[in-house]
Amino acid sequence: MKKVSVIIPTRNRGQLLREAVDSVALQDYPSIEIVIVDDASDEPVEIQLTENVKNCELVVIRNEQPRGGGYSRHRGALASTGGYVCFLDDDDFYLPDKLKLLVDFLEKHACFDAVFAPVERTSIGGAKIWRNIPAGEFRPIRSLDAIPFLHTNGSLVRRAVFDSISFYPELQKFQDTQFHLELIWLKKVCFYHTDAVAVWRDRHALPQITDMNSEAMVARSIENFEKLRKYFAAKQILKGKLRWFVVTRLLRMYAKNIGLSNVSYPGHLLKWPHYWAYWLFCLAYFRLRRS
Numbered sequence: 001m002k003k004v005s006v007i008i009p010t011r012n013r014g015q016l017l018r019e020a021v022d023s024v025a026l027q028d029y030p031s032i033e034i035v036i037v038d039d040a041s042d043e044p045v046e047i048q049l050t051e052n053v054k055n056c057e058l059v060v061i062r063n064e065q066p067r068g069g070g071y072s073r074h075r076g077a078l079a080s081t082g083g084y085v086c087f088l089d090d091d092d093f094y095l096p097d098k099l100k101l102l103v104d105f106l107e108k109h110a111c112f113d114a115v116f117a118p119v120e121r122t123s124i125g126g127a128k129i130w131r132n133i134p135a136g137e138f139r140p141i142r143s144l145d146a147i148p149f150l151h152t153n154g155s156l157v158r159r160a161v162f163d164s165i166s167f168y169p170e171l172q173k174f175q176d177t178q179f180h181l182e183l184i185w186l187k188k189v190c191f192y193h194t195d196a197v198a199v200w201r202d203r204h205a206l207p208q209i210t211d212m213n214s215e216a217m218v219a220r221s222i223e224n225f226e227k228l229r230k231y232f233a234a235k236q237i238l239k240g241k242l243r244w245f246v247v248t249r250l251l252r253m254y255a256k257n258i259g260l261s262n263v264s265y266p267g268h269l270l271k272w273p274h275y276w277a278y279w280l281f282c283l284a285y286f287r288l289r290r291s
Helices: 014-025 069-079 098-108 144-149 159-163 175-186 215-234 240-260 272-290
Strands: 004-010 032-038 056-062 084-087 114-116 119-121 138-140 155-158 189-192 198-200
Touching: 004 014, 004 069, 004 098, 014 032, 014 056, 032 069, 056 069, 069 084, 069 175, 084 098, 084 159, 098 114, 098 155, 144 175, 144 240, 155 159, 175 215, 175 240, 215 240
Parallel strands: 004 032, 004 084, 032 056, 114 189, 119 198
Antiparallel strands: 084 155, 114 155, 138 189
């Protein structure tokens, strides 16, 4: 069977990284390459596979300065050698059959470039299923409404996809969204309703890049989503429904920034047009849906 490369970007998460690596090494699959990209951790990553693991190769790459998730995933994908590529966050873990299930699926369905499966989210104690697809069935993903149901931990991607799509290195946030949007927009992708294939620990004591509960984090989100918008525009794919998806979410962030900011000085007032533009967009959208 084809080798599967699992890319794990990491920074300062020693024990959680160990658990993530073990969850890959113990997969019921005969040929695995683990590529750890150390994003300039305070202490360089030093990790070894246990002696009884015979089905894995381990590669560790280090960034000399912090570059973020987009760069680290991109670098890991370039360094990998597997016929299939997948990803794992360093604070999460795979369930035992993830690789076997998804490789078997893509081997049987050559028409798809990538497959997504459910990921268990610890904060809700289960997985969200796109469009309530019955267990054991799959659906092609042609709509961007699937984005909230997709998690990179639950994906498997054919190597050839990376000839035209990868993680945008300049994004320190939303690199998953960027990659998923391009997959849906440019490739043939499906959602396969198996049992959960990975666990997303979205609530723990360590810092979370997805945190949106402070003004600084919202501002950082806006900065990175603006980069995402410009990236899609430069690739000349910011059109139609993809443009709508990106612009409305960017406007939501501006609106959230208004809600979190102290608007007592003039600089913040410049953002009010974005706030009202968002609500006008929403009004126009729902009027069109009803017509």
